[in-house]
Amino acid sequence: MMLRIGSTRMKIVLTLILMAVLLIAPMLLSEFRLSLLGKFLAYAVLAIGLDLIWGYTGILSLGHGVYFGLGAYCMAMHLKLAAAGGHLPDFMSWSGVESLPWFWEPFRSAGAALVLALLVPVAVAFVLGYLTFRNRIKGSFFSILSQALVIITVTLFVGQQGYTGGTNGLTNFDTFLGIPLGDPQTKLTLYYVTVAVVIATLAASLWLVSSRLGKILVAVRDAENRVRFIGFNPVAYKVFIYCASAALAGLAGVLFVLQEGIISPAQMGIVPSIEMVLWVAIGGRGTLFGAVLGAIVTNAAKSALSEAYPELWPIMLGALFIVVVLFLPKGIAGTVKEWSERRGWFSSRGQEDGMPARQAPPASPAADI
Numbered sequence: 355m356m357l358r359i360g361s362t363r364m365k366i367v368l369t370l371i372l373m374a375v376l377l378i379a380p381m382l383l384s385e386f387r388l389s390l391l392g393k394f395l396a397y398a399v400l401a402i403g404l405d406l407i408w409g410y411t412g413i414l415s416l417g418h419g420v421y422f423g424l425g426a427y428c429m430a431m432h433l434k435l436a437a438a439g440g441h442l443p444d445f446m447s448w449s450g451v452e453s454l455p456w457f458w459e460p461f462r463s464a465g466a467a468l469v470l471a472l473l474v475p476v477a478v479a480f481v482l483g484y485l486t487f488r489n490r491i492k493g494s495f496f497s498i499l500s501q502a503l504v505i506i507t508v509t510l511f512v513g514q515q516g517y518t519g520g521t522n523g524l525t526n527f528d529t530f531l532g533i534p535l536g537d538p539q540t541k542l543t544l545y546y547v548t549v550a551v552v553i554a555t556l557a558a559s560l561w562l563v564s565s566r567l568g569k570i571l572v573a574v575r576d577a578e579n580r581v582r583f584i585g586f587n588p589v590a591y592k593v594f595i596y597c598a599s600a601a602l603a604g605l606a607g608v609l610f611v612l613q614e615g616i617i618s619p620a621q622m623g624i625v626p627s628i629e630m631v632l633w634v635a636i637g638g639r640g641t642l643f644g645a646v647l648g649a650i651v652t653n654a655a656k657s658a659l660s661e662a663y664p665e666l667w668p669i670m671l672g673a674l675f676i677v678v679v680l681f682l683p684k685g686i687a688g689t690v691k692e693w694s695e696r697r698g699w700f701s702s703r704g705q706e707d708g709m710p711a712r713q714a715p716p717a718s719p720a721a722d723i
Contacts, residue, residue, distance in 0.1 A: 365560055368643055369553065376549045385538060389613065392545040394653045395552050396609035401633045401645035402555050403602030408631070409640030410563055411595050412575030413492070417500030418603050418630050420507045421475035423622025425604025426611040427511075427518070428474055431458060432467035433527035433535075433611070444526075449516030458517075464531055471608045472601045478503075479600035483593040492578075504624050511619040523618025530612060541613070548609050552646065555602060559642050571595055636678045638685030647687055 376395070380388055400422055407413040434443045435458070442454060460466045482503060486496055511518045518524075533540050562568050573581045574588045581588050611617045620626075629652075637648020655674060659667035682689045 365643075369556060369560075372556075372643070372646065373549075373553055376552070377546075380542060380545065385541070388545060389541060390654075390657060391650070392541070392548050392613045393610060394650045395545075395548045396606045396613065397630075397633065397653060398552050398606075398646040398649040399548075399555050399609065400603045400606035400630060401637070401649040402552075402559050402642060403599035403606075404630055405634050405639065405642055405645035406559060406562070406571075406602075407595055407599045408634060409642075409645075410568065410575060411571045411592060413592060413596060414494075414497045414631070415500045415596075415599070416497045416624075416627050416631060417503045418599070419622040419624075419627035420504055421479060421600040421603035422607045422610070422626075422630075423507070423511075423617065423619070424475045424478065425471040425607030426617040426621070427524065427607075428461065428467050428471035428604070429608045430524035430527070430611045430617045431461040432464055433530060434524050435462055436530070437526060437528045443524075445519045445522070445524075446516055451516040455517055468608065471604045475600040475604035476597045479597045480593060483596040484589070487589045487592045487596075501624060501627070504622070504627055508619045508623050511622075519618070521619060523616060523621075525616040525618075527611075527615050535612065535615065544609075544613050548613070551605065551609060555605075556642060556646060563642070567591070632675055634685075636675060636685055638687030638689070638691075641685065641687040641691065644685050644687030648685065651686070 379391060383391060400418060404415065404418055407415060438444070442451065446454075460470060482499070486492075486499060491499065512521050514520070527535055529535060530540075535541075563571070570581065570586060570591055573586075574591055578588050607617070633648040633652050634645050635648070636652050637646065638644025652671075652674075656667065656671055659670050663670065678685065684692060
């Protein structure tokens with residue numbers, strides 16, 4: 355007798371498996387590898403948000419590095435002020451700045467820094483999203499605009515040496531809330547906090563895409579004009595999910611800078627922004643679990659290849675993406691799901707309720723990049 359697992363139960367099982375694997379990882383990995391995994395999990399939070407707008411709503415953003423960087427800079431500004439001990443940060447003194455700029459003042463508070471790390475990316479995303487979606491700019495045109503945002507932001511941050519640290523960015527952090535960031539126990543705690551954020555983000559996103567709102571987002575992706583015709587305003591839904599995705603990117607930036615201890619304009623540029631899309635494409639667009647898997651697998655492969663083949667790893671990473679596009683067009687998670695359905699191990703929601711399953715739309719990353 356063949357076992358068939360319903361869609362909802364499969365998601366619960368996968369979430370529990372993911373949680374178990376991540377919780378036992380500290381027992382199996384060295385301190386260095388665990389630190390890398392924590393950083394990859396911070397990327398996974400961003401990847402989930404990117405999958406919500408690309409996989410479920412059809413918005414391909416090539417500028418999410420900006421939102422990630424803005425969130426990271428907001429937290430780094432607080433950490434830098436704490437490290438300065440009430441004095442001017444070192445890079446400001448070197449640049450001839452004599453007093454703390456007014457826009458740095460709110461970052462004296464850790465709570466304000468965390469709130470702003472979410473609100474600042476959301477504010478930027480709202481302005482860009484509203485102006486473009488209201489004018490029905492979408493597809494490759496929106497992708498180009500999102501890359502223009504990256505160029506403008508990186509140029510601004512590099513040029514304002516006295517206020518942002520320039521190309522060097524912000525680094526040399528000692529403590530957070532009085533807790534030494536370099537302590538192994540602190541690093542372990544931050545890892546578990548990151549795991550909790552990933553699980554909570556994944557659970558909330560799974561709920562969202564299975565709700566009425568999620569169905570409307572998919573409808574906007576597949577037939578935006580029909581959605582508008584039946585009385586819904588696609589602009590409002592697209593702006594909402596785009597802002598939510600930016601907030602997740604900002605949160606990922608906070609987790610990243612607490613664990614990595616540095617943020618610079620190079621980490622919010624065009625290449626990192628495109629790599630973020632690759633995480634989702636390789637993991638499986640429109641699956642959420644694939645976004646988490648893609649962020650971890652792609653960055654782990656990047657780390658391993660750069661260690662073993664420092665000169666060839668960019669080529670090998672590009673080859674990995676080509677292989678996925680040609681032979682696994684639905685990504686790792688999408689391919690596994692399709693194979694499981696053919697084997698009869700997985701039933702869609704419609705089949706679970708005694709209804710015929712609807713055919714999923716094609717999710718080839720090559721069609722949108």
